[in-house]
Amino acid sequence: MSTGSPIQLSLSVKLSDEATFRNFFSGPNQLAVRAVQTLADPQSNPGDGALYLWGASGSGRSHLLQAACHRMDEAGGVAMYLPLANMIEYGPALFEGMEEVDLLCLDELDAVVGHADWQEALFHLYNRLRERGGRLLLAADSAPRSMALELADLTSRLGWGLVLQMQALDDQGKQEVLKLRAEGRGLQLTDEVARYMLNRGARGMGELFAALEKLDQASLQAQHRLTIPFVKRIMNW
Structure with a gap:
């Protein structure tokens, strides 16, 4: 180049x-x-x-x-x-x-x-x-x-x-961002699951988006909706 x-x-x-x-x-x-x-x-x-x-x-x-x-x-x-x-x-x-x-x-x-x-x-x-x-x-x-x-x-x-x-987002804002990004991917992310992701995983938006990407792929392969038990198993939390 x-x-x-x-x-x-x-x-x-x-x-x-x-x-x-x-x-x-x-x-x-x-x-x-x-x-x-x-x-x-x-x-x-x-x-x-x-x-x-x-x-x-x-x-x-x-x-x-x-x-x-x-x-x-x-x-x-x-x-x-x-x-x-x-x-x-x-x-x-x-x-x-x-x-x-x-x-x-x-x-x-x-x-x-x-x-x-x-x-x-x-x-x-x-x-x-x-x-x-x-x-x-x-x-x-x-x-x-x-x-x-x-x-x-x-x-x-x-x-x-x-x-x-x-301004940096608070937890509620991060939750809304995750739901919006999931919706754009055709995923249904409930408030409960979004809160779980915030409480258990890394809290940076880059890390949260990476987790959502991984969950999206796993959800497609398993034909499984995003539930707390499913997220816990896929993310090894």
């Missing part, structure tokens, strides 16, 4: 089919969801054209960035999703030409901390996008001024657009 072809590289980052707005439980993050939906709608006026989301792991940032790409693609636009933690090895030349897309979604922005060359490249990309009227959606663990970036101009630039904090 050529590092000189950002379009080709970006296409290798496959979006999750399940990462859609329909599958996202807004909970305490309704404002952020509406802001992302506006940014992903080519017919809307997103104001500055930049949106920065930050918050704890598992708050749904990556889901929203991928959902935005799906929405822009469906509208006939060109969108890119890049998880930067997986891209550092390719070098900051990766950003060349990316201002040509309609929506650029950069996830895991914290990965550029300690990489002055990446920060400078991102600074110039931001300016090119702004001049062209493109849209930029960013996600990180912390707010711009808390990232300890070496390039002060980039810190300032990242704060120009709308900056929103994503």
